[in-house]
Amino acid sequence: MTSLKSKTTQTMKPATAAKKLGIYLNAAPAEFQEGVVSREELNTLQADPPAWLQELRRNGxxxxxxxxxxxxxxxxxxxxxxxxxxxxxxxxxxxxxxxxxxxxxxxxxxxxxxxxxxxxxxxxxxxxxxxxxxxxx
Known part of the structure; x- marks a missing residue:
């Protein structure tokens, strides 16, 4: 009998994601601060940063x-x-x-x-x- 393991998505707190992105969490948009970030979302943010992330990295x-x-x-x-x-x-x-x-x-x-x-x-x-x-x- 084989059991099917469902692949769980690895998530992290916004503070952890902000640290990995090198940004100040309190300056990030509310939806980023209030949610959880999956590993896939983090990779997407790193590979193709949205305008708000580019602005934070550039000007703080x-x-x-x-x-x-x-x-x-x-x-x-x-x-x-x-x-x-x-x-x-x-x-x-x-x-x-x-x-x-x-x-x-x-x-x-x-x-x-x-x-x-x-x-x-x-x-x-x-x-x-x-x-x-x-x-x-």
Missing amino acids: PHPRPVVAAKLGVSVSGLARGGVTEALTTEQIEALKTENPAWLERERTIQADVRKEAVRIKEKNEQQAAATPPAKTR
């Missing part, structure tokens, strides 16, 4: 991880700089132009963190290359 407001990436700092660095809300592209550009002391400091910290990550990766690769392979029986 952007969620903090996107703001941090655009400014070249960490999300923690944003918080230390007093930026706790979503920013528009215009606000991000104004911050870049203004280049306050906290932003310059956080960019330096981020650059140091990246250099250290590269150093550790190279060190681990060298150690792996120098270690003889384990003998198998």
